[in-house]
Amino acid sequence: MKxxxxxxxxxxxxxxxxxxxxxxxxKMVEPFADEVKVDALGNLLVRKCGSDERKVMLAAHxxxxxxxxxxxxxxxxxxxxxxxxxxxxxCLGGRVRFLNGALGIIGAERMLDESKxxxxxxxxxxxxxxxxxxxxxxxxxxxxxxxxxxDLGDRLVAKAMDDRIGVAALIxxxxxLKTPLHEVVFVxxxxxxxxxxxxxTAAFGISPYVGLAVDVTRTGDTPKEAKMDVALGKGPAIKVxxxxxxxxxxxxxxxxxxxxxxxxxxxxxxLERGTTDAKAIQITQAGVPAGCxxxxxxxxxxxxxxxDFGDVQQAVKLLLExxxxxxxxx
Amino acid sequence: xxNKQRDKIMTQEKSSAPRIAAAQIRLLERLSxxxxxxxxxxxxxxxxxxxxxxAADDVIVDALGNVLVTCRGQGxxRPRVMVAAHxxxxxxxxxHKENEGIFHFDTVGRIxxxxxxxxxxxxxxxxxxxxxxxxxxxxxxxxxxxxxxxxKSLRIDIGLGKDSKVKVGDRATFATRFFRLGRNLCGKAFDDRIGVATLIxxxxxxxxNIDLLAAFTVQEEIGLRxxxxxxxxxDPDLAFVLDCTPAFDLPSWDGEENTRYNTRLGAGPAIYxxxxxxxxxxxxxxxxxxxxxxxxxxxxxxxxxGGGTDAGAIQRQRAGIPSVSISVPGRYLHTPVSLVRxxxxxxxxNLVYAALRRITSKTLT
Numbered sequence: 214m215k216x217x218x219x220x221x222x223x224x225x226x227x228x229x230x231x232x233x234x235x236x237x238x239x240k241m242v243e244p245f246a247d248e249v250k251v252d253a254l255g256n257l258l259v260r261k262c263g264s265d266e267r268k269v270m271l272a273a274h275x276x277x278x279x280x281x282x283x284x285x286x287x288x289x290x291x292x293x294x295x296x297x298x299x300x301x302x303x304c305l306g307g308r309v310r311f312l313n314g315a316l317g318i319i320g321a322e323r324m325l326d327e328s329k330x331x332x333x334x335x336x337x338x339x340x341x342x343x344x345x346x347x348x349x350x351x352x353x354x355x356x357x358x359x360x361x362x363x364d365l366g367d368r369l370v371a372k373a374m375d376d377r378i379g380v381a382a383l384i385x386x387x388x389x390l391k392t393p394l395h396e397v398v399f400v401x402x403x404x405x406x407x408x409x410x411x412x413x414t415a416a417f418g419i420s421p422y423v424g425l426a427v428d429v430t431r432t433g434d435t436p437k438e439a440k441m442d443v444a445l446g447k448g449p450a451i452k453v454x455x456x457x458x459x460x461x462x463x464x465x466x467x468x469x470x471x472x473x474x475x476x477x478x479x480x481x482x483x484l485e486r487g488t489t490d491a492k493a494i495q496i497t498q499a500g501v502p503a504g505c506x507x508x509x510x511x512x513x514x515x516x517x518x519x520x521d522f523g524d525v526q527q528a529v530k531l532l533l534e535x536x537x538x539x540x541x542x543x
Numbered sequence: 544x545x546n547k548q549r550d551k552i553m554t555q556e557k558s559s560a561p562r563i564a565a566a567q568i569r570l571l572e573r574l575s576x577x578x579x580x581x582x583x584x585x586x587x588x589x590x591x592x593x594x595x596x597x598a599a600d601d602v603i604v605d606a607l608g609n610v611l612v613t614c615r616g617q618g619x620x621r622p623r624v625m626v627a628a629h630x631x632x633x634x635x636x637x638x639h640k641e642n643e644g645i646f647h648f649d650t651v652g653r654i655x656x657x658x659x660x661x662x663x664x665x666x667x668x669x670x671x672x673x674x675x676x677x678x679x680x681x682x683x684x685x686x687x688x689x690x691x692x693x694x695k696s697l698r699i700d701i702g703l704g705k706d707s708k709v710k711v712g713d714r715a716t717f718a719t720r721f722f723r724l725g726r727n728l729c730g731k732a733f734d735d736r737i738g739v740a741t742l743i744x745x746x747x748x749x750x751x752n753i754d755l756l757a758a759f760t761v762q763e764e765i766g767l768r769x770x771x772x773x774x775x776x777x778d779p780d781l782a783f784v785l786d787c788t789p790a791f792d793l794p795s796w797d798g799e800e801n802t803r804y805n806t807r808l809g810a811g812p813a814i815y816x817x818x819x820x821x822x823x824x825x826x827x828x829x830x831x832x833x834x835x836x837x838x839x840x841x842x843x844x845x846x847x848x849g850g851g852t853d854a855g856a857i858q859r860q861r862a863g864i865p866s867v868s869i870s871v872p873g874r875y876l877h878t879p880v881s882l883v884r885x886x887x888x889x890x891x892x893n894l895v896y897a898a899l900r901r902i903t904s905k906t907l908t
Contacts, residue, residue, distance in 0.1 A: 229822030253863035253907075281817055283846040284802045292802045294848045296817070334803065352844045353816035353828075404822060414863030 215364060215522070217241065218381045222371035225310055225357035227279025227296045228407045231255060233312070234275040238380060238401050245387050246399075256415040257401040263393040269536065270398050270421035270501075271386070272412050272490040273379030273428065274405030277372070278514055279357045280309060282338070282350050289342030291317065291350050295333055297406030302330045303515045309356035315340050315349040316359065358516040367446070367522055374518035376405065378508050379427040382525055386532040393536045395422070402490055409457075412490035416497035423464060423502045423540060424494035427528070429520070430455075430482050430507035441484070443509050445521040448478030449528035452505035457488025458495055463542035464504035468535065475534040477527050482507050502542055506531065561748035561896055563889045568728070570594070571740040572721040575730035578665055580634030580651050580714035581765045584608055586668065587630040591739065591759045598747040609773045610759040614749035620904040625756040625779035625864070626745060626895070627770055627853045628738030628786065629763030632731070633877050635664065635715040637699065644703045648715065649694065652764030656694050658878045663718035666701060666709050672718065673701035673709075717879035726884055727808075733881040735763070737871045738785035741892050750900045763853055767820070770853035774860035781827065781865045781907060783895060784854040787883070788813055788845055788870035804846065806872035808884045811841030812891035815868040818848065820855025824865035826907055831867065834898040840890050845870060865907060869895055 226234035235257050243249055248260040257275070278297035285291050304319045311317070317340035321331045338356075342348035363370035371377075383399050390397070398419050403411035405428075416424060430450055433441030443450050451468045452460050472479040484507075495503035508528055511519040579587035591610050596602060601613040610630070615621075633652030640646055650656075660677040675697055680688070701709055721730035730736075742757050749755045756777045761769035774782065792807035806813040814831050815823050835842040858866040871891045874882040 229817065230825070253865055254858070256863075281847045283848060286800050286802055294817075294846075296822075353847060407822065410822075410859055411863075413859050414861065418862030 214381065214385055215369070217384060218369060218378065219362040221377040221381055222362050222373050225312060226275055226277055227355050227357050228276040228404045229296070230312060230355045231275040231403045235401065238275065238384065241384050242387055242399070252415060252418055254411050254414050255403045256411045258415065258419070259387065259399040259401070261387065261390060261393055261397045261399070263396045265395045267422035268396045268398050268419060269540070270400055270416065270419050270424040270494060271383055271532070272400040272402050272415065272424065272426045272494065273383045274376045274402045274411065274490060275380060276403055276406050277357060277375065277377070278406050279355060282352055282354045284352060285345045285348050285350060287344065289340070289344050289348045291338040291340060291348065293333065293338055296355065298514050299333070300514060301333055301336070304333065304336060307516055308359040309338060310359040311350055311354050311356040313349065313354065317350070317356070360516040368519055369522055370517050370519045372516040372518065374510055374520050375429045375513050378429060378510070378520050378525060382427055382508065382528050382532065385529045386536070389529065389533055390536060394539055397536055405490055409488070409490055409493040412493040413497065416494040416501065420498055421494065421501055423542065424491065425503065426489040426491035426494065426505040427532070428489040428505060428507060429510035429513060429518070430484055431513055432509045432511055435511055443480050443482050445509050445511060445519070446523060447480050449524055449531055450480040450482035450507040450509055452482045452484065452491070452507050455484035455488045456486055457492035458503065460491070460504040461502040464502050467540065467542060468504060468506065468531070471534045471538065472531055475530065477531050477534070479531065480509070559748060561744040561892055563744070563885070563892055567740060567744055570743065571728065571736060572730070574736040574739055575721045575732055578634070578670060578714065578716045579630055579632055580636070580716060581631040581762045582651070583714045584630045584761045587739070591630065591743065594743045595746045595757070598749065605772065605776060607769050607772055608761045609769045611773060611776060612746055612757040614746055614755040614757070616751040616753050616755070618752070621752065621754050622781065622902050622904055622906065623756055623777070623779045624753045624899060624902060625758055625774065625777050625782040625857065626742055627758040627760050627773065627782065627784045627857065628742040629735045629760045629769065629853060630739055631761055631764055632716065632734070633764050635699065637666070637709070637711050637713045637715065640711055641698060644701050646699045646701070646709070646711070648699050651714065652877070654877055657691050659694065659697055660692055662879055664699060664715045665718045666699065666715040667713040669708055671701055671709055673699045673715065676700045719879050724882065726886065727882050728885055729880050729882050731879060731881065733873050733883050734787040734876045735785070737787050737873070737883060737888060741785050741888070741895065744892060745896060745899070748896070750896065752900060753902050755899070760853055767851070767853050767856035771856040771860060774857040774864060778861055779864060782854065782857045784852045784857065784866065784868040785895065786852045786868055786870045787873045787876060787881070788850070789876050790872035790874050806843060806845050806870070808872055808874065808887065810843040810872070811887060812894045813843050813845040813870045813872050815845050815852070815870070816847050818850045818852065820851030821858050821866060821868065823854070823867040827865060827867035830901065830906060831869065831894065831898050834901055835894055838893070838897050840894045840897065842894060
């Protein structure tokens with residue numbers, strides 16, 4: 214599974230430009246699926262038939278944050294804007310890879326006060342060009358942050374763990390899935406980081422009976438971090454609430470019961486910021502019972518996001534437990 | 544039901560290409576001078592209905608006030624292509640009568656408070672003149688003049704006597720009348736009357752390879768509300784949005800390169816790659832770029848960044864609708880006077896029409 218994770222995190226796919234990731238995922242899932250298709254917005258929909266036609270939707274997003282070129286100046290420097298939640302302090306000195314392969318580093322205009330992080334408008338990307346003519350980058354070109362996968366044993370580090378680790382968990386779940394009771398649609402969604410856009414349309418198209426997102430959540434286990442009762446290595450987190458969604462209590466109960474029954478570790482998650490594809494699933498059409506299985510992750514949206522490999526494996530086991538037994542929402 | 548005479552007229556019209564000439568400029572003048580603040584688009588809807596009726600196969604006004612026009616093409620497997628332009632404009636809403644002829648007001652849509660003081664306005668459906676007054680220079684201190692005056696402390700003054708015709712809840716707009724300025728056109732609300740004028744021209748010269756689903760939308764400026772339901776009704780295969788986007792193509796004071804212009808006047812239609820609400824479908828960007836290059840139509844990319852168009856709502860409707868936006872660049876949008884270059888408008892129509900004619904059932908594969 215680690216090699217799957219490495220392949221996934223090292224493939225660039227900022228929001229709206231997920232084609233490379235989609236091709237990688239498609240190849241990995243095709244041998245195990247009953248049907249694979251791509252919808253109008255680019256979501257990859259992977260169907261596994263069950264005896265009950267009511268559908269379970271599982272969503273993990275393929276896209277990652279990144280940048281887009283807005284201007285190439287007369288000296289070949291590239292001005293850029295963010296795609297998704299890019300924080301300026303994570304950018305300085307960072308490296309990016311454009312989808313056409315061009316590499317660049319992020320610099321900034323002279324800082325009059327070094328204690329203040331300049332905004333993205335005061336930064337630029339140096340791709341080694343000296344004029345617009347020899348610059349391999351044009352307005353609208355997209356880049357992902359560039360950082361190799363790091364295997365620290367129990368802990369794994371990479372850019373785009375958010376949410377390739379969820380993608381990896383879904384792929385592993387599909388590979389290990391015998392015959393599910395319900396029909397399962399694995400959705401590898403697009404454009405989550407810019408507003409859950411892919412999951413919004415995928416959920417409408419699927420109209421599931423119950424829906425779960427599988428995404429990362431932040432932790433409170435690093436020095437002087439804001440309080441949060443989620444830590445690395447204590448199992449996947451069952452989301453109760455975030456800024457965009459109150460999980461359906463029946464879904465939360467169902468997940469907790471399954472974890473207890475299988476003897477799997479889990480944590481309860483109350484997240485004060487952010488949200489996931491589950492929000493979009495919950496409010497599609499006439500409404501869907503929805504929840505989220507989170508994989509704890511440190512340093513989210515930095516180019517080095519850290520997860521615990523054990524948490525990932527337990528998440529897969531919990532998903533399998535959920536899919537192999539009847540859904541009871543009460 | 545279509546009658547034969549109309550079919551004949553339509554065939555003639557459809558065989559000719561759309562264009563921007565004196566008649567279309569006169570129509571833009573009418574559209575620009577009309578008042579249609581978000582939520583109160585009736586005056587503009589009347590003009591649109593009058594212009595499109597004879598050329599359409601089907602016209603409906605939906606529950607929110609969108610005008611939804613269908614122009615069916617010919618042949619099998621015609622893609623259903625939605626093209627949207629919003630009828631509404633930013634403006635004002637009278638909120639409280641303070642005194643005879645003096646009203647408190649609020650802005651509708653995004654307007655910079657610094658644009659307001661001392662501007663003439665037109666109030667209500669009868670376009671009653673008024674002014675947003677301010678204490679004159681004679682009576683103010685230096686310190687007072689360095690501050691932005693908040694909307695709360697401004698009033699619309701329609702003068703005594705006329706206010707029997709004016710009531711709380713009425714909308715108001717800047718009073719600017721359309722005029723020409725060299726190669727440019729000036730007026731209020733070119734955002735998005737220029738899109739509306741373009742879309743009317745497309746409806747009256749609808750390409751026959753597609754079903755053209757023209758949506759003249761309401762309430763764009765306050766959150767894309769009309770487009771959301773219009774897209775639900777039309778349920779198209781793909782969508783184009785015609786709008787007007789800021790050009791800030793002025794030289795900087797110290798001669799440094801301007802790297803944040805958004806768009807430039809005279810550089811042709813602005814194609815969107817990404818804005819605050821939509822990442823354009825790369826296949827549709829490609830269609831526009833290829834069309835422009837092969838037909839020799841100038842184009843520019845709008846600098847990716849914030850802002851948004853009706854595409855933000857359309858793209859996310861139902862199970863997803865691939866979308867792209869094209870704008871005429873305009874200086875000074877959301878102020879009393881916007882300025883566009885006539886040639887940019889002509890080329891925008893040329894590009895959109897040529898791209899629509901190239902659409903086939905394979906465009907998205």
